[in-house]
Amino acid sequence: MRRLLAGSALALAAALPALAEGLTDMTATEREAFRAEVRAYLMENPEVLMEAIAVLENREQAAAIEQDKQLLAEYHDAIFNDPASWVGGNPDGDITVVEFIDYRCGYCRKAWEEVDKLVEGDGNIRFVLKEFPILGEQSVLSSRFAIAVLQLHGGEAYKQAHDALLSLRADATPEALVRVAEGMGLEPQPIMERMQAPEVTKIIEDNHKLAQTLQISGTPTFVIDGTFVRGYVPLDGMQQIVAQQRADG
Known part of the structure; x- marks a missing residue:
């Protein structure tokens, strides 16, 4: 009936x-x-x-x-193969996880260690980070700092800066970012100067344009191979999505 x-x-x-x-x-x-x-x-x-x-x-x-x-x-290449974005995990992994991140986002901070556990525990995930500052000037400064570190000092230093920014409890002021650089054993002045470079600005602008095209308006947003995950998902949920993507081939 x-x-x-x-x-x-x-x-x-x-x-x-x-x-x-x-x-x-x-x-x-x-x-x-x-x-x-x-x-x-x-x-x-x-x-x-x-x-x-x-x-x-x-x-x-x-x-x-x-x-x-x-x-x-x-937009496959812009999402997965952008040469300006940091790539971690297993570069030859069978699954790629892309994260659009804002360092001042509470849910990005909540997801941070769980995403690391996902990537490290799996061993066959290629992990891509896209700087997507949307929560104000401190977010923009943080992303500029991270990109400048990547351009000047490479991927290992970038991941260290990424972790430091996500665990930063103080406001992300220029003075705080100088202390972050010093804590990493890096000379702050070249990084602070590089933060204002047009090449840094372009990466942020390009990521914003891509996010708008993909209808991404919040963080964290993940692209896990063939599916969008908009918002925070606990570790076990992420693992299930990865397993389903592998099953779907």
């Missing part, structure tokens, strides 16, 4: 444009009676609405997944 009612509701939804047009041929009394009949039916069978909504949500979810697949195919 529930299936029949749901089918009736969907048929009614599909027929609404024609019904609306037909209402114009009715008298005011007939229209009022028709509306009252429809309302009475839905009030007596509210589950029909819930089932119809569930069908609609499933269709919207399927459409969103298909759109994500098209975006991943069209």
Whole structure:
């Protein structure tokens, strides 16, 4: 009976444009009676609405997944093979995890150690980080610092800076970033100067443009091979997604 009612509701939804047009041929009394009949039916069978909504949500979810697949195919190299982005984990891994990150984001900080455990524990994941500062000037300064370290000192120093920025409890001021550099054993002045270089600015701008194209508006956002993960997911959830991507081939 529930299936029949749901089918009736969907048929009614599909027929609404024609019904609306037909209402114009009715008298005011007939229209009022028709509306009252429809309302009475839905009030007596509210589950029909819930089932119809569930069908609609499933269709919207399927459409969103298909759109994500098209975006991943069209912008594959920009997402996975951007030479300006840091690459860690296993460079030859069979799964690539890309993270759009803001160092001032609480959920990025929450995910940080779990993502490291995912990559290190798996051993066959290629990990890509994309600087995506969206939470104000301190976020921008942090990303500029990290990119400058990468450009001047390479990938190992970048990962060290990345970890230091995510664990930084003070405000990300220029003075604090100088202390971070000194704590890493690096000369701060060249890094601080490099932070304002056009090459650094371009990376941040390019990442923002890519995120906008991919409809990414928050952090952390992950791209795990063939799927988007928008928001924080615990370690076991990430492991399940990786396993499903491997199963899907």
